[in-house]
Amino acid sequence: SQKIEQNSEALNIQEGKTATLTCNYTNYSPAYLQWYRQDPGRGPVFLLLIRENEKEKRKERLKVTFDTTLKQSLFHITASQPADSATYLCALVRGSQGNLIFGKGTKLSVKP
Amino acid sequence: DAGVIQSPRHEVTEMGQEVTLRCKPISGHDYLFWYRQTMMRGLELLIYFNNNVPIDDSGMPEDRFSAKMPNASFSTLKIQPSEPRDSAVYFCASSLQDRGLGGKLFFGSGTQLSVL
Secondary structure: OOEEEEOOOEEEEEOOOOEEEEEEEEOOOOOEEEEEEEOOOOOOEEEEEEEOOOOEEEEOOEEEEEEOOOOEEEEEEOOOOHHHOEEEEEEEEEOOOOEEEEOOOEEEEEEO | OOOOEEEOOEEEEOOOOOEEEEEEOOOOOOEEEEEEEEOOOEEEEEEEEEOOEEEEOOOOOOOOEEEEEEEOOEEEEEEOOOOHHHOEEEEEEEEOOOHHHOOOOEEOOOEEEEEO
């Protein structure tokens, strides 16, 4: 069956450090992958999309990589700030119907 | 734009009662999705519509769940009868592009459902 796994439920880092979150998938050949941020009591908010023919995508302090051989995406936040504390979700399109399937998320806590 | 609007924000009901969740997508978006989120299972896709037509309802857990989209600006998700295991946060999301082109989802704030 198709699975998406995010490496850990929680990640605690110190302010100013780089946070790295991992998303692994099996039995997929996704055309693209998306990352979302979710704050408590709110719906997920889109951050970045990376296509299968792109190795890396950047947006301000965010960087996403996509390795279709390893079936893995890495999400980096450089110079992290307490305001970056949230749950981050990766999502893949499943099959030809285009259903967006989400991982369970990684809760990031950035300590001052 | 006000974004995706869901109502109610919170719903507490007793087992066996009917529950109706409502969603107004972003104007002009042609895809609408209903998701359910729990700690155990994360975000699960229940059903999605394209141009008001249900495309895939394979995620709907049982016949107790039904969804409609009578027009481009309104959708409902109904649970009848409700059970305690239905307790979760239900999200509605809308999208403009075909999924295969990388359309991003815009989520509402969700409905926190508690079935006692």
